[in-house]
Amino acid sequence: MRRLLAILPLILTAAVVYILDRPMGSTPALGRLLDPMNGCWASAEPTNKNFDNTIQLTGTQQPVKIWFDDRMVPHIEAANDHDLYMAQGYVHAYFRLWQMDLQTRAAGGRVSEVLGEKAVDFDRLQRRKGMVYGAENSLKAMEADPRSKGMLDAYTEGINQYISTLNYRSLPLEYKMIGFKPEPWTNLKCALLLKYMADDLTGYTEDIQLTILRNRLKQNNDMFNAHMLFDRVFAERNRGSITVIPSDTLPQTATLKAPVVPADSMMCVPLTGEDFAVNENEGKGSNNWALSGSRTKSGAPILCNDPHLGLNLPSLWYEMQLHAPGVNVYGVSLPGSPGVIIGFNDNISWGFTNNYRDVKDFYAIKEASANKYWFAGKELTYTKRIEEIGIKGMPAYKDTVRYTIHGPLIYDAHFLAPGKLKIPLALTWMAHRPSNEILSIYLLNRSSNYEQYVTAIQQFLCPAQNMLYADVQGNIALWGQGQFINKWKGQGRYIMDGSDSSTLWGQNIPVGENPHALNPAQGYLASANQTVTDTTYPYWYNGYFYEFRSWRINQVLRRTTSATVQDMFALQQDVYSVLAANVLPVVLQKLPMHTMNNKEKEWLQHLAGWDYKLTKNSKAATVFMVWWYYTYNRLASVGKGDDLKMSPERLVEMITGMDDAPYMLDEDILYACFKQASDSLTKLKKADKLEWYHAKNTTVKHLTKLPAFSYGDLEVGGWGNTVNAVKGDHGPSWRMVVQMSKGIEAYGTYPGGQSGNPGSKYYATFLDKWVKGEYYRLNFVPATAKPNDKDIKYTWTIQP
Amino acid sequence: MQLLKYIIIIAICAGIATYILPWYMAAAVAFVVTVNAKITPGKAFLAGFGGVGLTWLVVALYRDIPNEHILSGRMAKVLGLPNGFLFLLITIILGGIVGGMAGWSGGVMNKAFRK
Numbered sequence: 001m002r003r004l005l006a007i008l009p010l011i012l013t014a015a016v017v018y019i020l021d022r023p024m025g026s027t028p029a030l031g032r033l034l035d036p037m038n039g040c041w042a043s044a045e046p047t048n049k050n051f052d053n054t055i056q057l058t059g060t061q062q063p064v065k066i067w068f069d070d071r072m073v074p075h076i077e078a079a080n081d082h083d084l085y086m087a088q089g090y091v092h093a094y095f096r097l098w099q100m101d102l103q104t105r106a107a108g109g110r111v112s113e114v115l116g117e118k119a120v121d122f123d124r125l126q127r128r129k130g131m132v133y134g135a136e137n138s139l140k141a142m143e144a145d146p147r148s149k150g151m152l153d154a155y156t157e158g159i160n161q162y163i164s165t166l167n168y169r170s171l172p173l174e175y176k177m178i179g180f181k182p183e184p185w186t187n188l189k190c191a192l193l194l195k196y197m198a199d200d201l202t203g204y205t206e207d208i209q210l211t212i213l214r215n216r217l218k219q220n221n222d223m224f225n226a227h228m229l230f231d232r233v234f235a236e237r238n239r240g241s242i243t244v245i246p247s248d249t250l251p252q253t254a255t256l257k258a259p260v261v262p263a264d265s266m267m268c269v270p271l272t273g274e275d276f277a278v279n280e281n282e283g284k285g286s287n288n289w290a291l292s293g294s295r296t297k298s299g300a301p302i303l304c305n306d307p308h309l310g311l312n313l314p315s316l317w318y319e320m321q322l323h324a325p326g327v328n329v330y331g332v333s334l335p336g337s338p339g340v341i342i343g344f345n346d347n348i349s350w351g352f353t354n355n356y357r358d359v360k361d362f363y364a365i366k367e368a369s370a371n372k373y374w375f376a377g378k379e380l381t382y383t384k385r386i387e388e389i390g391i392k393g394m395p396a397y398k399d400t401v402r403y404t405i406h407g408p409l410i411y412d413a414h415f416l417a418p419g420k421l422k423i424p425l426a427l428t429w430m431a432h433r434p435s436n437e438i439l440s441i442y443l444l445n446r447s448s449n450y451e452q453y454v455t456a457i458q459q460f461l462c463p464a465q466n467m468l469y470a471d472v473q474g475n476i477a478l479w480g481q482g483q484f485i486n487k488w489k490g491q492g493r494y495i496m497d498g499s500d501s502s503t504l505w506g507q508n509i510p511v512g513e514n515p516h517a518l519n520p521a522q523g524y525l526a527s528a529n530q531t532v533t534d535t536t537y538p539y540w541y542n543g544y545f546y547e548f549r550s551w552r553i554n555q556v557l558r559r560t561t562s563a564t565v566q567d568m569f570a571l572q573q574d575v576y577s578v579l580a581a582n583v584l585p586v587v588l589q590k591l592p593m594h595t596m597n598n599k600e601k602e603w604l605q606h607l608a609g610w611d612y613k614l615t616k617n618s619k620a621a622t623v624f625m626v627w628w629y630y631t632y633n634r635l636a637s638v639g640k641g642d643d644l645k646m647s648p649e650r651l652v653e654m655i656t657g658m659d660d661a662p663y664m665l666d667e668d669i670l671y672a673c674f675k676q677a678s679d680s681l682t683k684l685k686k687a688d689k690l691e692w693y694h695a696k697n698t699t700v701k702h703l704t705k706l707p708a709f710s711y712g713d714l715e716v717g718g719w720g721n722t723v724n725a726v727k728g729d730h731g732p733s734w735r736m737v738v739q740m741s742k743g744i745e746a747y748g749t750y751p752g753g754q755s756g757n758p759g760s761k762y763y764a765t766f767l768d769k770w771v772k773g774e775y776y777r778l779n780f781v782p783a784t785a786k787p788n789d790k791d792i793k794y795t796w797t798i799q800p
Numbered sequence: 801m802q803l804l805k806y807i808i809i810i811a812i813c814a815g816i817a818t819y820i821l822p823w824y825m826a827a828a829v830a831f832v833v834t835v836n837a838k839i840t841p842g843k844a845f846l847a848g849f850g851g852v853g854l855t856w857l858v859v860a861l862y863r864d865i866p867n868e869h870i871l872s873g874r875m876a877k878v879l880g881l882p883n884g885f886l887f888l889l890i891t892i893i894l895g896g897i898v899g900g901m902a903g904w905s906g907g908v909m910n911k912a913f914r915k
Contacts, residue, residue: 006912009841009905010831016901017824020894031898034891035823036860037815040875041891046866168822173871177878708877759871 023179032168033176043173043759051794059157060086064798069779069791072754072762075321082154084324085338087798089158092318093185096335096756097162098172099314101182102703104189104336107196108132112397113390114180120389120397124415127387128401130408131199134432135191141434142191148439152187155338159185173758174704180392190438193336198431200309201354201463204544207362208417208425209644210234211494233646233654236493236542240653241531242554244355244466244480249517254538255510259488262502285546285725286353287572287732288468289526289553290476292519297562300741303470304568305342305351306732308725311700313709313764315752317341317734321780322445328783329445332734332750339441342734344746346783347448348471349738353527355464355480357543359430361491361505363406363498364423373424374499375405382409406498407432426498428505430483435461450475450518457481458511466527472740478525479516480532484509489540509539524557526550528723547649548578548721565747568737573773574723579652580624581612586656587631590667591674600678603627614692616717621692622684625719627677634673648721692717698726700751700767702758709758714771724773737775743782747775803843803850809833810851810899815859826852826895827902834906838914841907848903853896860891 020031033039051068062079064087069075074091078084092100105111109126111119126132142148163182175181217229286307293299309316317332322340331343342351365373372379382402389397402409404426411417412424436459443456449471457467457479464482469475485491485505496503515533517525530550532543555578556571584607591604603623610620635655636645655665684690693715702709718724718731725731731751739745751770755762769776781787810833814826830848839847864872864884872884881887 003912006908009901009908013827013831013898013901013905017827017898020898021822021824030894031823034894035818035826036856036863036891036895037818038823041860041863041871044863044867044871047868047870048866706878708874758874759867761868761870763870 028177028179038169040173040176040759042169043176043757045755045757045760047761051796053794053796055090055796055798057086057090057158057161057798057800059154059161060798060800062800064796066091066796066798067787067792068794068796070793071319071765071776071779072793073319073321073779074796075779075781075787076323078322078324081324081327082150083798084322084327085151085154086158086161088320088322088333088338089155089160089185090162090798091158091320092333092335093159093162095754096314096318097159097182098174099703099756100159100185100189100193100336102174103196104192107192107199108135108189109387109389113392114178116392117394120391123389124387124397124399125410127389127399128408128410128415129199129203130401130410130427130429130432131192131195132387133385133403133408134198134429135188135195137432137434138194138436139188139191141436142438143187145436145439147442148436151338151438151442152190155190156185156187172756178704190337193334194437195431197334198463201465202359202429202431205358205360205362206544206644207358207360207493207495208421213644214494233650234644235650237531237535238545238547238647238649240551240649241534241545241547242550243534244527244530244532244550245478245515245517245537246520246522246525247534247536249520250515250533250537254513256486256507256539258538258540259486259491259506261488261490262500285529285549285720287526287528287549287553287723287725288351288353288466289524289557289571290468290470290478291557291560291563292476292523293474295523295557295560295563296739297564298739298741300472300739301470301474301476302563302565302568303344303349303351303468303476303738303740304572304736305353305468306572306735307342307352307354308730309733311698311729311731311733311751313700313702313711313752313758314756315733315750317750317752318754319748319750319778323781323783327446328781330746330778330780331736332748335756337441338438340445341441342736344738344740344744344780345445345448346472346744348450348453348469349740349744349746350444350453350470351468351736352465353468354529355466355482355532355543356529356545357464357480357482357484357532357541358492359462359464359482359484361428362410362495363404363426363428363503364495365404365406365409365426365498367424373404376499376501380405404498406504425495430462430464433461433483435459435483437461449473450477453477454479461511466529466532468525468527470738470740472742472744474740475519476525477516477518478527480514481511481516482514483511484514484539484541487540491540493542513539522558524560526553526557528553546647546720549723549725551578552576552723565737565739565745569747569773569775571723572732572735572737573718575614575717575719577612577614577621577624577719577722579628579648579721580610580614580621582652582656583628584610584612584624587665587670590665590670592667592671595671599682600674603674603678603681614717614719614722616691616693616715618692618717619690621717622690622695623677623681625692626680626684626695627674630673630676630680631670634669696728698731699729700764701729711764711767714767716771716773732770735770735775744780746778746780748778749775802839803847806833806837806839806843806847807850807854810847810903811854811858814852814855814899818855824898826855827898830899830902831906834903835910837906837910839907839910841904841911844907844910845900845904848906849896849900851903852899853892856895857888857892860888864888 109123288305290303321330331340368379406426440459461483469477528549614621698714699712718726736748753765817825834844876887
């Protein structure tokens with residue numbers, strides 16, 4: 001008995017060890033995690049770590065040399081394309097593997113496999129959107145061309161060779177904390193990553209809300225208001241736009257005829273929504289502009305770009321230089337995709353902003369007998385695609401997604417649309433179509449003049465981008481590039497009747513007829529997600545455009561005559577609010593001063609003499625923005641629900657009387673909004689958060705959202721309505737200024753660091769400069785030159 | 801004196817074992833050493849606690865100091881602790897408790913089966 005009892009401590013110990021070796025809910029296995037030898041401590045990278053390394057990379061044809069400068073930017077020198085992209089894959093994985101894994105899992109709806117049941121709805125939506133379907137289609141196109149296939153194969157092989165070196169101890173920290181392991185990389189994952197970007201940039205839609213609003217007005221037989229609303233409030237184009245493509249450079253003729261508008265195109269799809277959730281457009285935007293030599297001090301063009309995306313750690317971007325025979329390119333790459341996405345080479349530079357033409361439409365599907373739906377008077381059979389969603393700790397969930405002639409049924413009785421719409425909706429989306437953006441990047445990286453550039457970008461179909469160009473010969477150009485459909489007027493603005501064949505998407509507009517400009521008379525080109533063209537452009541389109549930043553950029557560039565790179569830095573940091581400058585003088589006059597209490601008057605004193613700049617320490621900025629928040633939400637809402645809001649640009653035009661819009665600014669409503677703002681401001685003041693940067697709390701968040709791995713309350717000014725569009729969790733994800741002089745002068749920074757490891761000193765190295773609005777001089781080594789020995793901090797030698 | 805000897809033996813063996821094998825081999829080492837040692841269960845606990853705790857302390861410091869406490873500071877924040885030193889302390893205590901329990905198990909067993 002005594003001996004039997006003596007086993008009890010051992011059993012107890014074994015139980016404790018067992019518990020500490022297993023994750024409990026979302027708590028990781030603590031024993032494994034805290035073990036200093038193999039657990040999280042193993043990610044504590046020595047701050048003076050010597051990164052010099054010799055690496056055996058099976059499959060490379062020649063030795064590859066990679067040198068890192070003092071910012072840990074790798075410069076890869078390879079003897080051929082294959083070795084170049086294999087090394088790039090290895091480097092991406094070495095520094096950013098977990099992020100690549102998670103982002104492609106998110107794209108393909110495979111998050112539940114690692115996070116469990118809570119992510120199932122997210123995964124189902126990704127599958128039903130057709131993310132994997134689209135990626136598979138694109139992959140076929142990518143693998144059909146030997147250049148992109150070779151690039152992908154080598155890149156994937158490089159990643160996989162890195163993964164094969166890993167054991168538990170060397171896994172990135174987040175794998176240990178969440179409790180999963182990397183799986184082999186595939187070319188499909190690269191395609192998924194590009195679809196992830198396409199979804200981020202072309203996923204926004206107002207089609208469903210607009211349809212509900214229109215139907216409500218129609219049911220009330222309120223045709224006057226319907227006309228007023230859709231012509232004036234939700235106009236297809238913003239009126240005061242200074243377009244991306246100046247109108248004097250537009251192609252005059254279209255080779256395709258405009259399709260006839262179907263007679264019953266305004267037919268009412270029987271749709272009723274209940275309390276449709278507000279679909280906030282997060283204001284993903286970007287700026288780019290280029291000046292001709294005539295407007296710069298040096299006489300050489302200057303190209304600038306700051307794409308605004310989610311502010312995350314590890315950063316979306318990874319900076320690098322790629323050098324092999326035929327290519328020498330510097331810029332930012334996307335971990336998970338080969339090549340350099342935004343950057344420059346010895347001859348040209350380029351930058352992207354989102355184009356925002358609508359390439360995503362919905363169809364109401366009329367169900368017929370079992371497994372069939374109506375189309376053109378016939379019953380067609382659904383094609384079924386079984387989506388198996390793995391769930392951590394549970395059996396897999398099988399979702400049958402039915403595909404129609406229009407595309408997948410994103411919503412149906414098994415997966416209700418927001419607002420609990422009952423009717424099945426099919427999705428037609430450009431991101432479903434096969435396209436080879438990888439080839440576009442391949443050619444772009446190697447382009448040395450305008451003709452080659454145009455050839456390169458013609459492969460870039462989705463997400464459509466405003467692609468800006470400048471070269472050392474002195475040219476500047478801008479293309480509103482993507483694949484677009486020759487639509488009938490109004491096609492796809494509302495949910496369409498999926499049983500009517502005239503609603504099908506028609507012909508592709510020839511890519512060469514996309515709006516573009518080369519060396520315009522005005523001496524500069526600028527895009528900031530504003531309307532792409534004026535109405536002289538022969539093809540019809542709609543979209544979700546922003547104007548404020550474009551107004552400001554054009555205002556500044558028009559008076560710029562001998563710009564330096566420093567002037568361009570200043571414009572990228574510009575926080576002058578066109579919104580405030582237009583709105584504030586008008587609304588201030590309408591406030592009933594005589595009835596206001598002292599506290600309310602105190603807020604107004606902040607606004608007296610304000611320069612309309614959303615600078616980081618400005619209290620006036622906070623007062624205005626809080627007031628505007630309430631005013632906009634009140635005035636921009638239509639009808640009883642909050643289903644849809646008019647654009648801020650439109651509201652500004654209406655309340656400032658910029659055009660003929662019949663709009664009466666109600667003083668009582670304005671004052672009520674001011675009172676609401678006053679309450680909020682009082683709370684902010686009590687919390688000592690009246691300074692603008694405190695109030696808006698810009699945070700660069702780790703992808704797990706863990707505050708311990710994130711940086712909050714950053715001291716930066718600006719907002720979505722200023723050129724420096726730093727919002728709460730979105731903002732300039734890469735700032736670049738390139739002067740195309742002989743010996744290219746390039747500057748840049750991004751809000752992160754080269755390492756994805758939260759235990760590395762290189763995790764967020766650039767953040768401080770980004771916050772301060774400072775830039776690094778980029779260490780670009782021309783093809784004909786050799787790097788300075790003093791710039792080389794570490795060297796990797798890769799052996800076949 | 802004898803206790804110190806066992807602490808050092810466990811520390812060295814646990815270090816070697818977990819360098820190659822998973823973390824819980826530290827507990828196995830503490831058990832194997834104490835089950836063969838002629839010490840009381842109480843001392844066996846201290847030997848296990850001290851031995852594994854020492855290994856964990858040394859390895860954690862070996863990682864933490866050259867890292868200038870970047871990782872320990874962040875992990876402390878994840879657990880809601882005010883600083884990285886406390887995270888280090890928790891790490892060592894966890895290792896110590898696991899080692900101690902294993903040592904105690906060995907001690908009890910040794911006592912029960914002796915003669």
